[in-house]
Amino acid sequence: GQSLEQPSEVTAVEGAIVQINCTYQTSGFYGLSWYQQHDGGAPTFLSYNALDGLEETGRFSSFLSRSDSYGYLLLQELQMKDSASYFCAVYNFNKFYFGSGTKLNVKP
């Protein structure tokens, strides 16, 4: 089976850095993805890690440690528009298994 754990809610101030963690248990694993979903919107793809290490895309970075079954999403220079839910997802044999999501609240 698949199991992903992430915090339910995180609050940070504008301009700060925030890290959203994800731990997973899975019977098979190709990589870890991150998705962003604004209220009322569809999830949109942010990043994917197939190998250990850090992937950087602008203000967002994602990290994976396969030996620890652990990853995180790092958001820098937080902006109000970053207020959203963030989901980690395991990619495995053409399927995706999602965590329950972390609601990020960015305050001025």
Add this chain to the structure above:
Amino acid sequence: DVKVTQSSRYLVKRTGEKVFLECVQDMDHENMFWYRQDPGLGLRLIYFSYDVKMKEKGDIPEGYSVSREKKERFSLILESASTNQTSMYLCASSSTHRGQENEQFFGPGTRLTVL
């Protein structure tokens, strides 16, 4: 601009009705998915299709069936709607091409209420 569209944004049905949710993608993707999203539970996979007329059960297929007669269209069917199927339903698609297979594209969702 790549697109996944769903037939309705909001739908209200009565218990026992047969419900069809339609999803169309214009990216020539091989894989298509149906999820339901409920507060605190994230996205749960209902069914997955990797080719025309091919399907696989996800984590919560009970009470649902699917149909994929054409590559671009994937339908979710609630044979006899029940109140516990009130939820947000999200359709997604993904490519099988190497280097693209890890990204899913989502439709806007259908909020279904069963009375």
